């Protein structure tokens with residue numbers, strides 16, 4: 001069988017997480033890597049070995065004829081131009097988060113994906129966390145009943161402003177909300193988010209860059225209403241000095257699930273109105289979500305657990321790459337398609353408009369209607 005030929009742009013940064021699972025995969029090979037950092041590029045070429053070809057120019061890598069799949073793991077401002085360049089040449093794209101920076105860019109990307117013979121995926125790795133997959137199974141099986149509300153937080157003290165100028169410029173409002181919206185939209189069958197509002201915590205980080213002063217709310221809360229009126233809430237806080245946390249809650253007609261993810265461990269609970277739970281008035285109980293692991297953990301998870309220790313966002317990165325390669329091998333749809341990517345990206349982009357208008361509700365454009 002012909003191997004899937006993979007290229008990684010930004011291999012010295014976030015792109016490096018793709019290297020180990022691709023090297024471990026017997027139906028894929030890394031044929032090209034690209035980065036502006038030539039020293040780092042050399043180190044990765046040595047690690048990968050074989051005939052891997054190095055590029056400092058992305059377009060040259062794409063035009064080399066060496067690729068079936070490119071990973072775009074460069075800074076956010078490159079995501080759309082680099083994804084579109086590959087899609088126009090019918091090369092499959094897996095792009096890091098978020099998919100785009102502006103509504104215009106979303107429209108350009110959306111059109112390019114619809115026109116291309118290749119597939120596009122946004123690499124939302126949080127969709128591949130163990131307990132999020134288990135909870136997805138529980139919800140899809142109807143055990144939690146109809147879900148009507150979910151909340152997710154991303155608490156990650158990034159120490160902004162960062163040494164990388166793009167990061168200081170490109171992270172504002174709630175536009176880094178994909179790590180929360182990703183899992184929650186899976187649980188909500190990717191129902192389209194129709195409107196959002198965003199409110200800040202009223203205290204600001206202030207710093208200067210080449211273009212002048214940047215002022216950013218220390219924490220933001222994003223509210224999202226789906227087309228049928230269900231509610232999702234995201235809280236982003238990059239500034240409070242605490243360890244990384246990714247907690248979630250979901251409410252359904254049969255109960256509530258809670259996941260307190262703190263890489264690399266997680267605590268997770270579920271309460272249900274089922275016979276498995278003590279329903280006497282004074283002894284309502286919670287069970288660990290682990291109770292459902294055997295039933296709902298994906299095949300890739302079990303395979304990956306045998307391969308690697310608990311590293312890389314609690315193995316989620318590895319499982320994601322595994323699922324991408326298996327989908328391409330089997331001619332299946334990549335796990336996070338353009339519609340889901342837009343459903344995660346547009347609310348974040350428009351959070352800035354809502355913030356500027358004091359928390360006004362903003363309609364999200366339906367790109368399908370254009």
Ligand SMILES: NC(=O)c1ccc[n+]([C@@H]2O[C@H](COP(=O)([O-])OP(=O)(O)OC[C@H]3O[C@@H](n4cnc5c(N)ncnc54)[C@H](O)[C@@H]3O)[C@@H](O)[C@H]2O)c1
Nearest residue numbers: 010012013014034035036037073074075076096097125164
């Ligand atoms: N999913 C996650 O958990 C996660 C974590 C970190 C970063 N990210 C995303 O990954 C992306 C990269 O983040 P990072 O922290 O690695 O950024 P970074 O600034 O470290 O850049 C990544 C690499 O891209 C290279 N690069 C920059 N411009 C390039 C270009 N035009 N062509 C080729 N290479 C280029 C840089 O030299 C660097 O090695 C961002 O979009 C970020 O949002 C996602």
